[in-house]
Amino acid sequence: MKKVLFSVLALVACCTTVCAQSIIDADDQRKPNEFYQKGIVVGKKAMPYPAVRESDVIWECVVWRSIDLREKFNQFFYFPVDEDKNTQGRTNLVNLIVHGVENGEIPAYEDDDFKKELDPAEAMKFLIGNDVSYEDVATDEDGNVLYDEDGVEIMTMQNKTRTFNKESANKILLQERWYIDKQDSRQKVRIVGLAFMYMKEMGDTKESLRDVYTESFWIPMDDMRVRQLLVNANAYDENNDVVERSYDDIFIQRYFDSYITRQSNVQNRALSEYLTGEDAILQSQAIEDYIFDLESDMWEY
Secondary structure, three states: OHHHHHHHHHHHHHHHHHHHHHHHHOOOOOOOOOOOOOOOOOOOOOOOOOOOOHHHEEEEEEEEEEEEOOOHHHHHHHOOOOOOOOOOOOOOHHHHHHHHHHOOOOOEEOOOOOOOEEOHHHHHHHHHOOOEEEEEEOEOOOOOEOEOOOOOEOEEEEEEOOOOOHHHOOEEEEEEEEEEEOOOOEEEEEEEEEEEEEEEEEOOOOOOOEEEEEEOOEEEOOOHHHHHHHHOOEEOOOOOOOOOEEHHHHHHHOOOOOEEEEEOOOOOOOHHHOOOHHHHHHHHHHHHHHHHHHHHHOOOO
16 A cells, blocks of 8 residues: 555656646747736637527617716726737727728728618728818918018918827717517617717817717627627726636626617607706616616516
8 A cells, every 4th residue: 555655656746847847848938028828719709699580579679878988987998098008918999999990890880770881991081080171370380470561460271180089989889779588588688789989170160170079980789790809809807807808798798887878769869859967867767777677577476
C-alpha cells in the first residue's frame, strides 16, 4: 500500500514539474497589459429569434421608448467615446452602428416604418446633412474684421460644413412590439428597431444656426446582420471586467433603464405632442403599468 501511495505521489510531482516547466518555457503571446492570454471565441453567432405565427398572437401593442445614455446605469452604451484611447478592446454602441452602416455590414432605413432602405452613402449623408452658406463679415488670418475705404465692414459668403459629433449622440430610441402568445399564454416583447438621437446644427443663416436633437436612421434589430454585429461587440460590466456580455445579450435581457415616449394610438402622436412635464412622466408610467399588469390580469386564482 505504501509503495502504491509513493508511486502516486511521485507521478503527481512529476506531472506538476512538467506542467510548470511547460508553462515557463511556453512562448509568451500576451499583450503588455495582460497577465494571462485571453481566449478568442471563433465563430460566435447570434441565435435566431423563435418564429411566431400570426394566429398565435392574440394581443399586441407597439411602443417607443428612450434610453438616456447620460444616466449612470446606461453609461456602458456611451463609453468609450474616443475610439483611439484606452478602449480596452471595446467600442460604444453608436460608433459600432455608424461603422456597420458605413461599411455596408448592416442595413439602415429612413424611418421607423422600415419602408425605404438607405445605401451607405445615403445613410451617411442623412446623418451629417448638407453644408451651410451664410453671409458674414470678412476677417483676416488673425480674426480681425476687414473694412473698405469708407470704413464699412466687408461682407463675404461663409461656408460651414456640418459634421457628425458622436459625443452628442446620448439617447437611443427603441421601437418594441409587446404581444401575448396563446401557445403558452405569456406576454413577450420583440425589439423591432433602433435609432439614436444626436445634436445637429440646423439653420440657413448665421443667426439661425443652433444645435437641436435629431433622429438618426433606423436599424432593424431583428435582422440577423445586425444581431451578428451586436453579438460580437462586448459592453463593459462594472461588477466584473472578465465578463463578456455582448450588446445583443443586453437587449435580450433588457439590461437598461428607459421610459416610454409613445404608444400606438389613433392619431399616431408621441406623448410630448400633447403632454409635458409631470403629466408626460405619469402617462409614460401608466403605459408601463398597463403592459405589466395585462398578463397577470388574464389569470384567475
